[in-house]
Amino acid sequence: MTIANEPEAVQAELDSAIDELIAESGITGQKSLIRRIIATGLGLGEDRATRLDLKITAAAIEEMRMAFRLFAPYEDLPKITVFGSARTSETDPLWESARAAAAALSERGWLVVTGAGPGIMEAAATGAGPDRSLGISIRLPFEEAPNAMHEDESRRVTMKYFFTRKLMLVKESSGFICLPGGFGTLDETFELLTLQQTGKAEPVPIVLLDRPGGTFWRGFERFVIEELAGSGMISADDLDRVLITDSVEEAVAEITGFWRNYRSLRWVRDRLVLRVAHAPSDAQLARLNERFGSLCQTGAIERTEPLPEERADRDELELERVTLIPRQRAAGDLYRLIKGLNEIV
Known part of the structure; x- marks a missing residue:
């Protein structure tokens, strides 16, 4: 032709x-x-x-x-990604904290995702066990090979680029635990915070887990509050979405509790729709507006049926809903509202 x-x-x-x-x-x-x-x-x-x-x-x-x-194959399983230093030894209390947190979440049905390397990554994979962990490793000229827990290539992929690796370590997970680490761990932690701050990722629980009595993440918090928030580069409540703790039990409770009632969100024009398993009663809704009404740009937090756009897409129609028109840069308040919705159950 x-x-x-x-x-x-x-x-x-x-x-x-x-x-x-x-x-x-x-x-x-x-x-x-x-x-x-x-x-x-x-x-x-x-x-x-x-x-x-x-x-x-x-x-x-x-x-x-x-x-x-x-x-x-694991689309329906909740996943937790664990970040931390590849240089942490098995004798460090951080290693045991990572192992214990991963084991506890694995027992509750979570799949544990790591960077498949040594140190904290190996600790988390060990806690989860080979059948409850997945690894996203990377080829590096000066670092060790994937750990023994990720020798099974059916449960691991190896990547060349950090940006594709970070995408996959973040995309599939419904929660994150970050333990102390170097440049890589801080890069991953700041990326999580950036995605949440800018709304490029849906709200998820983020835990900064330290060794018992440790000061690593409190020092990080001090820098963020004094230098970043103090100079107006971020909002004062931008770190409110994060739990800083040295307790494995608190870390596990934060991850699982975040999903007690809250399920997902969607923007429909300027309206934010929060999907929950159980809708608030009239009294509970009034209390939510007392506590979080300042989050609204106009109007109030309301209970609603699925919006027409959601019905057209058949988007989680089985769930209950509350909606609001939020003011800009209210990420910290949004997290508090989600926790408030979880408290009604």
Whole structure:
């Protein structure tokens, strides 16, 4: 078939070829997104992207595919990611704290996700056991190989890039425990806080767990409050979403308690919808407005049926709902509201 030189004709021919490729591959679902991925790859070729740019893109997509496949069988299980230093020895009380926290959560049905390395990562994987842990390791020139708990490659993937690794360590989990560590641990902790502060990730419990009597995370808190909040770079309540503790029992209670009643949220235009297992009574709703009404930009916290947009998407219609129009930069208050909703159960 002769193609005219007009861009529209060339694009139409290309779209048709992509559709044929998708059909021949036997793909039946999410075809529009598959088409976008293929078209973007071809677009990189048209842009004459450098070899390095193409290698980064190809490796990132390949690594994400491997990680998606790793997590797919465990979609319905709650997951907790544990961060901490690879250099922590088994004789350090932090090692035992990580092991004990992971064991306690594993016993409650949680799957434990780590970076698959030594130190705190090995401690958490040991506590969870090989059947209740998954690892996302990374190839590094100066660090040790994956720990013995993650030798089974069916429960581990190895990545080249930190950004794809961090994505997968965060994306699937419904809670996080960070133990003291170096640059990597602080990077991961600040990323968690940034995602929560900016609303790029849904609210989740974050615990900063120290050794008994330790000062690592209190020093971190002091820096954040005095230097970051003190100079106006963050809001004063931005750290309110985090529990700092040296107690394994408190850490486990924080992770599990966060999901006692609260389930998820969704934005519908300027309205925030919080989905819960049990709706507040009239008296409880009045109390919530007394405690958290200042979170609202206008109006009040209200009980509601699923909104039309939610019904159209069949989005968790079995759950109860409360809604509000929140003011900007009220992340700390939102966490307190979620805890208030959990307290009604």
